[in-house]
Amino acid sequence: MSSGFNHSRPRKSKFILGALVLGAVPLLISTFAASVTVGNGSLEFGQGSQQATACDSTVYIAMGEEWHPSPTPTDASNGFFRVRAVTISNLDLTTCAGKKLRLRLIDGASGEITTGPTPDSKVLQISLPDQAPTSNISDPIALGLSYLSGIGAPISTTLLATVSLSVSGTAIYDGTTLSATNADATFYLDPTAVTVNIDGQSVRRTTVETVNNPKAPGI
Amino acid sequence: MFHSARNRTIAIAIGGLVALTLSASFADDLIPQDSVIEAPTAPFVESPAPTLTPEETTTVLAEGESVTVAQEIGNSPISTPRPTPSATPKPSATTDPDLLIENETPTVEILISPQPRLTLHMPISLGIDPRSRSYLMNSIEFWGTSTYLACFTGYGVGFDVGTSGAIDDFQNDNFIVEGDRTPNLKISGTGAAIKSLLRTPGGIRINSASGALAGHSLSLSLTALTSAATDQSYCGASKAMSTSVFLPLKIDLGLVKGQGTLKK
Numbered sequence: 318m319s320s321g322f323n324h325s326r327p328r329k330s331k332f333i334l335g336a337l338v339l340g341a342v343p344l345l346i347s348t349f350a351a352s353v354t355v356g357n358g359s360l361e362f363g364q365g366s367q368q369a370t371a372c373d374s375t376v377y378i379a380m381g382e383e384w385h386p387s388p389t390p391t392d393a394s395n396g397f398f399r400v401r402a403v404t405i406s407n408l409d410l411t412t413c414a415g416k417k418l419r420l421r422l423i424d425g426a427s428g429e430i431t432t433g434p435t436p437d438s439k440v441l442q443i444s445l446p447d448q449a450p451t452s453n454i455s456d457p458i459a460l461g462l463s464y465l466s467g468i469g470a471p472i473s474t475t476l477l478a479t480v481s482l483s484v485s486g487t488a489i490y491d492g493t494t495l496s497a498t499n500a501d502a503t504f505y506l507d508p509t510a511v512t513v514n515i516d517g518q519s520v521r522r523t524t525v526e527t528v529n530n531p532k533a534p535g536i
Numbered sequence: 537m538f539h540s541a542r543n544r545t546i547a548i549a550i551g552g553l554v555a556l557t558l559s560a561s562f563a564d565d566l567i568p569q570d571s572v573i574e575a576p577t578a579p580f581v582e583s584p585a586p587t588l589t590p591e592e593t594t595t596v597l598a599e600g601e602s603v604t605v606a607q608e609i610g611n612s613p614i615s616t617p618r619p620t621p622s623a624t625p626k627p628s629a630t631t632d633p634d635l636l637i638e639n640e641t642p643t644v645e646i647l648i649s650p651q652p653r654l655t656l657h658m659p660i661s662l663g664i665d666p667r668s669r670s671y672l673m674n675s676i677e678f679w680g681t682s683t684y685l686a687c688f689t690g691y692g693v694g695f696d697v698g699t700s701g702a703i704d705d706f707q708n709d710n711f712i713v714e715g716d717r718t719p720n721l722k723i724s725g726t727g728a729a730i731k732s733l734l735r736t737p738g739g740i741r742i743n744s745a746s747g748a749l750a751g752h753s754l755s756l757s758l759t760a761l762t763s764a765a766t767d768q769s770y771c772g773a774s775k776a777m778s779t780s781v782f783l784p785l786k787i788d789l790g791l792v793k794g795q796g797t798l799k800k
Contacts, residue, residue, distance in 0.1 A: 377665045377668065378665045378785060379664070379665065379672070380663050381674055382674065382675040383674060383675060384657060384677035394655045394657075394679070396677075398657070398659045401674070423786075487700060490665070490668065490670075491668070491670045492670060492672070492700045492701070517662075517663060518659065518661060520663055520785065521663070522785060522786040522787065522788070523785055523786075523788070524787070524788040525788070525789050526788075
């Protein structure tokens with residue numbers, strides 16, 4: 318009897334200890350998980366999709382807004398801040414040479430925002446030069462500025478937007494000195510502010526795409 | 537014997553659990569508060585909505601509404617009042633040269649009371665790259681022909697106006713900039729002059745004191761004055777005030793494989 322008793326107590330103690338250790342596992346995990354995030358917030362940004370960017374994984378976005386008056390009979394000061402321009406900053410024009418660059422704006426309901434004169438104008442696209450430029454380019458034709466539909470189909474319509482590709486001056490994003498490896502591509506949605514007036518408050522997400530479409534040999 | 541061993545075991549186990557719980561709490565505390573960036577691993581997830589109302593912050597000071605502070609400043613070390621033709625002399629005997637006491641200087645009212653009608657617009661939220669530590673701000677709009685004191689206050693941010701990276705404090709009879717590259721920037725002058733400075737290519741750049749800008753905020757108040765001055769008390773006299781919060785945009789970076797043409 319006593320022998321059995323002597324054996325059951327240590328087993329019971331071991332069982333209690335085992336249960337406590339198992340119970341502590343979630344605490345240990347939560348502790349380590351919380352510790353891992355220290356100082357790591359911004360680094361996790363873009364995880365998943367960022368790795369898919371072929372030519373430049375460290376581009377930034379800066380959105381510029383300006384007041385757009387929209388007076389009403391009862392409020393002459395009514396209006397909103399429209400999106401004047403969107404800048405893709407820190408572009409490396411040497412590694413992205415020849416690529417197409419696309420920009421989309423997404424609203425809070427995950428819908429693509431119309432960025433051109435027709436409702437299906439959802440994408441703004443330019444073609445980056447084959448050679449990294451040595452001076453700023455603001456010719457929309459030279460940069461192949463165009464509108465695309467949501468699925469990337471070209472849209473033939475009046476071009477209201479303008480664009481500038483800047484390799485000198487200061488970056489809109491952070492004020493650093495621009496260069497061919499730290500360039501700004503700025504899309505001005507509608508400098509006349511007549512047709513395309515997007516309320517800046519409605520933009521919740523931006524999408525930047527590079528299109529890898531190498532020329533076939535001999536073409 | 538067995539009881540004491542068991543009690544010791546249980547006591548040690550409970551002590552361990554308490555220690556683990558405490559360490560988890562400490563780890564939570566260690567997470568930096570400015571890490572509000574969300575990792576957009578799931579596509580098309582809405583950004584957190586700002587807590588403020590979805591309209592631009594607008595403050596209109598009704599005509600005839602009076603402000604509670606109307607100070608006279610004579611020898612302020614911060615700002616020197618400059619009597620101008622539009623300045624209203626103090627209607628008291630001190631303006632009469634015959635009655636001036638020796639060493640007493642004439643004073644003028646700088647603060648307009650009641651404040652004229654003034655409309656100020658700033659976006660309630662500023663969409664920024666979540667990694668951004670600096671932002672070039674152009675979205676400030678106000679109307680008025682008076683002389684103003686614009687008081688910028690940063691919450692976790694500082695202001696850099698004019699030449700980027702340089703302290704552009706200056707002062708003349710009609711225009712004063714004080715506190716450049718600090719969280720408390722004051723610009724005083726005509727509305728046109730203030731707008732001109734804010735809209736130069738350098739404009740006003742907002743820099744985070746530490747970490748990303750997202751989650752930080754700034755406020756701007758405008759006070760109508762009779763002449764340029766930057767006394768801090770005038771900032772508090774303003775009733776035209778707006779606040780903007782930096783809201784992180786979600787950003788996707790992607791690669792699209794285009795169609796290739798095969799050579800026959």
